[in-house]
Amino acid sequence: MSLIQWVDFPSLGDERGSLVALEADKTVPFGVKRVYYIFATQQNVARGFHAHYNLKQVAICVTGKCRMVLDDGRTREEVWLDSPTKGLLIGDLVWREMHDFSEDCVLLVLASEHYDEGDYIRDYDKFTKVAQ
Ligand code: TYD
Numbered sequence: 577m578s579l580i581q582w583v584d585f586p587s588l589g590d591e592r593g594s595l596v597a598l599e600a601d602k603t604v605p606f607g608v609k610r611v612y613y614i615f616a617t618q619q620n621v622a623r624g625f626h627a628h629y630n631l632k633q634v635a636i637c638v639t640g641k642c643r644m645v646l647d648d649g650r651t652r653e654e655v656w657l658d659s660p661t662k663g664l665l666i667g668d669l670v671w672r673e674m675h676d677f678s679e680d681c682v683l684l685v686l687a688s689e690h691y692d693e694g695d696y697i698r699d700y701d702k703f704t705k706v707a708q
Pocket residue numbers: 610612614623624625626691
């Protein structure tokens with residue numbers, strides 16, 4: 577199965593413009609405990625470079641774009657996030673990197689757990705061992 581799993585959000589648009597509703601356990605396939613967003617990323621900066629033991633996330637580029645690299649320790653795939661109606665689902669034990677942020681990029685992330693630094697794997701060699 578591909579590492580790239582999209583969640584498509586219906587756009588509830590009308591003549592006034594567009595609206596997307598994100599609902600825990602409905603449009604988002606888990607209970608959401610945390611929301612954060614990354615913005616004003618400096619040019620030529622890449623972020624991420626970690627995996628989590630126990631964390632599901634959906635990443636949505638609500639404006640602008642960035643390139644997401646996902647790696648499960650066996651395969652590495654990359655995809656552009658550039659649509660406010662498409663969320664990228666990221667499961668447990670997936671190494672992620674974000675590259676090539678556009679100046680206007682706002683990357684919204686919904687997470688299944690509260691922030692816990694102890695859940696991070698920030699060393700790639702350790703990640704490949706854990707993910708085996
Ligand atoms: P980090 O996870 O390193 O960001 P990225 O992977 O996007 O580069 O987080 C950057 C800083 O923000 C780090 O000091 C931890 C802190 N942080 C929180 O306090 N809460 C959060 O929910 C997140 C995601 C990060």
